[in-house]
Structures are given as structure tokens and as C-alpha cells.
Amino acid sequence: MSSEWPLLTLEEAGVRLIDCDHKTPKAREEGYPYVGIPQLKDGRIVLDGARLISEEDFNQWRRKAKPIDDDVILSRRCNPGESAYVPSGLEIALGQNLVLLRSDGVWVYPPFLRWVTQGPHWWSQVGKYLNVGAVFDSLKCADITKFEVFLPPIREQKKIADILGGIDHKVLLNQQINQTLEQMAQAIFKSWFVDFEPVKAKIAARERWQAHQSAQQPASPVCYAAELEPESVDPELETRMALAAMQAISGKTEAQLARLQTEHPEHYAELRATADLFPAAMQESELGEIPEGWRVAPFSDLARLDTTSVKPAQQPEKEWEHYSIPAFDDGQTPAHEFGADIKSNKYKVHRSAVLASKLNPHFPRTWIPLVEDETAAICSTEFMPFVPLEESHRPFVAGMVTSAPFQSGIMMRVTGSTGSRQRAQPKQVAVMDVVTPPTALIAAYSKLADPLMASTARNISQSQTLAKLRDTLLPKLLSGEITVPEVDSQLDEATETAHV
Incomplete structure (x- = not known):
């Protein structure tokens, strides 16, 4: 149990805090990645949307804080306590209000540090030292080094890091495979129906x-x-x-x-x-x-806009499969929520639907949901749910919605200011003209792309199973509630269920 493990501050455990420069370099069209708070997501660094900076600024910003393998990047403001580890070989510069945590390896096995900063005890320390501000909450550098952590023996730390890291690597690998599969389907669609x-x-x-x-x-x-x-x-x-x-x-x-x-x-x-x-x-x-x-025909000849309204709050004890904008941004995994916790109306999600965000379409979000229960599947009204008129043509409709010409068409049907609340007009999008091939070609593409979509769906399902296992094991391993040998049987069961 963790009560048998030493409780040390980060400073006592040989974890050094390295602060970054408190200014922001000029952005460039091309250059080197500069990681800010938005790039810390689910314990990983996501470079999508990262600022690019010149080589001169890159070297300047790394002079003080140069991330190395297994460092942990920690946010001090906006979402204080949020962290991400530095994977092997990643060359980045750090943005404002971020610090590095680096273990000397004596008390803390460096790859284990990332998991320490994900556990519930870590968040209790964040709450203890949090400075509540009028605009932003924050953490002071001097306080972070006072955070106390329970530390099992190094040998145990290595085993825990291997277990959690192995699960996490499989989740990441599935994401990378899915990106490849999606790119393949999009490339075929572009070749056939755009170029x-x-x-x-x-x-x-x-x-x-x-x-x-x-x-x-x-x-x-x-x-x-x-x-x-x-x-x-x-x-x-x-x-x-x-x-x-x-x-x-x-x-x-x-x-x-x-x-x-x-x-x-x-x-x-x-x-x-x-x-x-x-x-x-x-x-x-x-x-x-x-x-x-x-021929040129309205998109409604291929798919219908289905805005059937659902009021989850009227069934407070029912568990809903909720496809929301935050859920999309958080790995495209729908949230499972009870009706009592969903206050606003939603749209019904048909099993063959393709969801396209109408909110801020300059950041395209196209979701091909893997609906578990059609009677419980709902989505945010910020999505436009398009249902193929011919269910077997779903891959073609998905390819169409994802394609550059269609996304450009959505952008041309936007209202609102240039700020963060631009919205496309669903009824206009639903009837906009698109290039439509003969039905035989639509069917041929759908037959070719359907196995790619099916593989993507299997990988998503597998990743959800593995992520749940990882998140369940994390607090138990860090607290000593469950030992490493006891984990093996759970891993075997999860592996069989997920078809790893």
C-alpha cells in the first residue's frame, strides 16, 4: 500500500523544476514547434496548431529550458496542473506559463514521473497549492517543488511505467493507424471525385x-x-x-x-x-x-439533414451516448452521461449518420460515429447530422463531407463575426451543389472505403477499452491498492476483449 511507501516532496525526490522564458516569440509560416498550454492534451503533446518559430528564436527559448526524453511539461496557468510527457526524440521549445519537471533518476524512475502527474494524489496537491485568481487560477514555481508524492521502490516504478506505458502506446498506435486509414480513404476520394x-x-x-x-x-x-x-x-x-x-x-x-x-x-x-x-x-x-x-446536384440528393430533436432531461435516469464538440476534440470518444446531467436539447444520431460541425468551420470536424445504441445516441446541436439516403453509400457521403470542395462550401455559408462563434447555415449546406457521379461509381467507392472505415471503428472501440483499463489501473497502481502481478490477469482479459 502507498502508506508503506515514502512520501517525499518533488524537491526531496530529486525532481528539478526548470522554468521557461516569460515572453512569446514571433510566429512564422515555417519553422520549429513552440509548445503552449493548448498543446498539452491527455498527458501527451499534440503539435496540431502549435506556433512555428524561427531557428534563432527556437535556440534562444531552449537555452534556459531544453526538454529532454521523459521530462514532464506542467502548466502553471489556465489549466494549472495539466501535464504532458516529452517522448523520445521530440525537439520543441516551451511557451509561457509552462515548466519542466526532470527527475535525476535516484528516487524517481524518469518514465514513471509522467504517471505520477496523472494520478488523483497529484491533483490533490494541485488543489492544495492552487492560487485562485479573478481571471486565471495559477501555481507558483516555489510551491510546485513542495508537492508531495508517494514513491514505490524503483523496481516497482519501472514495472508500473511499463504496464501503463504499454497500454498507452497501443492507444497511440491505434490513433496513428486510424489517421493513415482516413488519409487513404480521403486520397482515393480526392483522386476519383475531385481531381x-x-x-x-x-x-x-x-x-x-x-x-x-x-x-x-x-x-x-x-x-x-x-x-x-x-x-x-x-x-x-x-x-x-x-x-x-x-x-x-x-x-x-x-x-x-x-x-x-x-x-x-x-x-x-x-x-x-x-x-x-x-x-x-x-x-x-x-x-x-x-x-x-x-451531374451537378444538391447534396440533399445524397443525404438528408436530420435534426430530430431529443430532450435527454426528460429521461433523467437514462444513459446517453453523447457526441459533443468537446468529446470530438478529446479523441472522438462520445461521453456517456445520464439525462439528468444534460440540460439542453440534442439531435438524434442515426446509425449511418455523418456529423459535420457547423461551429467554427475553419477548424473542420467531421465525425463518423460508431453508434452503440441508436435509441440512446445524441449529438450537440452544433453538429449537422447528415444521413445517407442509401445507407451503403455512407463511405461516399463521409468522403464528400470531408473533401476540400465541400469544406470550402461550408465556409461560404457562414454567418457571424470572425471571432470564435462563426456558424455555418445547415439548411444551406444541405442543398448546396456538389459534383455527383453515377450510382455505380458511388457504390464502387463505398465498397472500397467501407473496410477502411470498419478498421477505424474497430481501432476506436479497442482504444476505448484500453483507455478505460489504463485509467482504472492508474490510481490503483499509484496507491498500491493493486500490485503488478495482480494486473497481469486484467491485462490478459482486456487484451482478449480488445483483440490486441
């Missing part, structure tokens, strides 16, 4: 073929068959255009496609069938050039 690469590949292939035919038989009308008589396109030209589109779709070379045809003829046939869905010409439209046979 029209398979169509342009066919056009280029036809032009090369015609040039070759002109050089070989300048008087022959055959070389113009694709333009004069589309219904009687030369079979060789058809094959070359299909191969060009297949290369654009798959990223494979012609030699690799030939090998695919030999070794996996069924995959080759499926790829050829997809390539055949793309036309070989462009046409003018009110949104510029689009592939021939495609």
Missing part, C-alpha cells in the same frame, strides 16, 4: 494513341474513331484507356498489372470493372469541368 485522375488518365491515353495512329497512318480515319464514333471505339484504344485508368486507381505500373492479371485474375477483373465506370471525356458545368455523364 478526376482516372478520367484524365483515359483522356491522356487516348491522345497518345491518336498521336501514334496519326504518325503511322496519317490519312486513316480510324485514329479519330474515339471522337467521331464513340460506339465503335477501337478495341486496342479501349484497352489502353482502361489500363491507364487502372494505373491511376491502383498506383500500379503496367507490368505490375500484367502480373496481377496472371496471379490474381479475379482482382484484376474487379479493377478493370471499376476503371470501365469512368468516362474518357470532360464536360462543362456550373462548377467547372466535370467528367462526362456526371
Whole structure:
């Protein structure tokens, strides 16, 4: 138990506090990351949105406080006590009102320090020394070094750090995998439906073929068959255009496609069938050039805006699956709350819905919820819930909402000042014109992207299970309520449940 462990101040435990410069360098378009309080999130450093500074300022700011592996960055203001550890190899400069905590390794195993600053006893120390201000609460540097912490033996600290660090690493790995999966789906959508690469590949292939035919038989009308008589396109030209589109779709070379045809003829046939869905010409439209046979239509032809209102407070004892803006920003994990704690009205979330934030759309938030219980799923009215008219087309609708043209369309339908409360107009967004391909292509993309979405959903579910386990074990391990050997069985059970 922790009562058997020594209780030492940070100073007594050899944890040094290193203060930062109390000024802010000039921001640059490119440069080195300067970490401020907003970059401390859930015990990690999140560089998204970090200020970039010049090399000269970077070196200047690191002269006094140069973070090294396993240091803990601690906030003294705004959200005093919030912390994040410095992972291996991360080169950053520290912003105002942040300090470094660094262990000398004698009493505190350096990787263990990050977990000390996440536990309930740590927050009791924050509360004890907190200076309540009219605008911001704060901690004094001199007081932080007086924080008292229970310290198990170093050998025990290493085991605890390994257990919690291993779980946390898997959660982080899942997040990175999901980012890759999302980028893959977005890249395919952009290639097919924004840049029209398979169509342009066919056009280029036809032009090369015609040039070759002109050089070989300048008087022959055959070389113009694709333009004069589309219904009687030369079979060789058809094959070359299909191969060009297949290369654009798959990223494979012609030699690799030939090998695919030999070794996996069924995959080759499926790829050829997809390539055949793309036309070989462009046409003018009110949104510029689009592939021939495609149309410009309102987004409502693909998905409906569902703003069915729900009043959770009327069912105070029911547990709701709440998709809120803060929950999105906090790792895209819905909050589970009782109706009694939810005061305002919400929107119903359909199982196949795609949520797009109308609040401050210059910071895009698109959420593809993994709804556990449709009767209990609700979202903030700051979201626009779009439900695909054809449920199997959800991946296409998600790709559309996430795409740059759609996000630009949202920005064009914003009201409010340039401050922090700009909002898009949902009814206008719901009917804005979008480039719409034939249903067969929508289905082909959705079939391709659906496994990526399914993998993302599994990883999110697994991460939620692991995060709950980590957060449950943390206070128990730090207090000695549970020992390291006792944790193994829980880890085995969680591993089996999460399919790690």
C-alpha cells in the first residue's frame, strides 16, 4: 500500500523544476514547434496548431529550458496542473506559463514521473497549492517543488511505467493507424471525385494513341474513331484507356498489372470493372469541368439533414451516448452521461449518420460515429447530422463531407463575426451543389472505403477499452491498492476483449 511507501516532496525526490522564458516569440509560416498550454492534451503533446518559430528564436527559448526524453511539461496557468510527457526524440521549445519537471533518476524512475502527474494524489496537491485568481487560477514555481508524492521502490516504478506505458502506446498506435486509414480513404476520394485522375488518365491515353495512329497512318480515319464514333471505339484504344485508368486507381505500373492479371485474375477483373465506370471525356458545368455523364446536384440528393430533436432531461435516469464538440476534440470518444446531467436539447444520431460541425468551420470536424445504441445516441446541436439516403453509400457521403470542395462550401455559408462563434447555415449546406457521379461509381467507392472505415471503428472501440483499463489501473497502481502481478490477469482479459 502507498502508506508503506515514502512520501517525499518533488524537491526531496530529486525532481528539478526548470522554468521557461516569460515572453512569446514571433510566429512564422515555417519553422520549429513552440509548445503552449493548448498543446498539452491527455498527458501527451499534440503539435496540431502549435506556433512555428524561427531557428534563432527556437535556440534562444531552449537555452534556459531544453526538454529532454521523459521530462514532464506542467502548466502553471489556465489549466494549472495539466501535464504532458516529452517522448523520445521530440525537439520543441516551451511557451509561457509552462515548466519542466526532470527527475535525476535516484528516487524517481524518469518514465514513471509522467504517471505520477496523472494520478488523483497529484491533483490533490494541485488543489492544495492552487492560487485562485479573478481571471486565471495559477501555481507558483516555489510551491510546485513542495508537492508531495508517494514513491514505490524503483523496481516497482519501472514495472508500473511499463504496464501503463504499454497500454498507452497501443492507444497511440491505434490513433496513428486510424489517421493513415482516413488519409487513404480521403486520397482515393480526392483522386476519383475531385481531381478526376482516372478520367484524365483515359483522356491522356487516348491522345497518345491518336498521336501514334496519326504518325503511322496519317490519312486513316480510324485514329479519330474515339471522337467521331464513340460506339465503335477501337478495341486496342479501349484497352489502353482502361489500363491507364487502372494505373491511376491502383498506383500500379503496367507490368505490375500484367502480373496481377496472371496471379490474381479475379482482382484484376474487379479493377478493370471499376476503371470501365469512368468516362474518357470532360464536360462543362456550373462548377467547372466535370467528367462526362456526371451531374451537378444538391447534396440533399445524397443525404438528408436530420435534426430530430431529443430532450435527454426528460429521461433523467437514462444513459446517453453523447457526441459533443468537446468529446470530438478529446479523441472522438462520445461521453456517456445520464439525462439528468444534460440540460439542453440534442439531435438524434442515426446509425449511418455523418456529423459535420457547423461551429467554427475553419477548424473542420467531421465525425463518423460508431453508434452503440441508436435509441440512446445524441449529438450537440452544433453538429449537422447528415444521413445517407442509401445507407451503403455512407463511405461516399463521409468522403464528400470531408473533401476540400465541400469544406470550402461550408465556409461560404457562414454567418457571424470572425471571432470564435462563426456558424455555418445547415439548411444551406444541405442543398448546396456538389459534383455527383453515377450510382455505380458511388457504390464502387463505398465498397472500397467501407473496410477502411470498419478498421477505424474497430481501432476506436479497442482504444476505448484500453483507455478505460489504463485509467482504472492508474490510481490503483499509484496507491498500491493493486500490485503488478495482480494486473497481469486484467491485462490478459482486456487484451482478449480488445483483440490486441
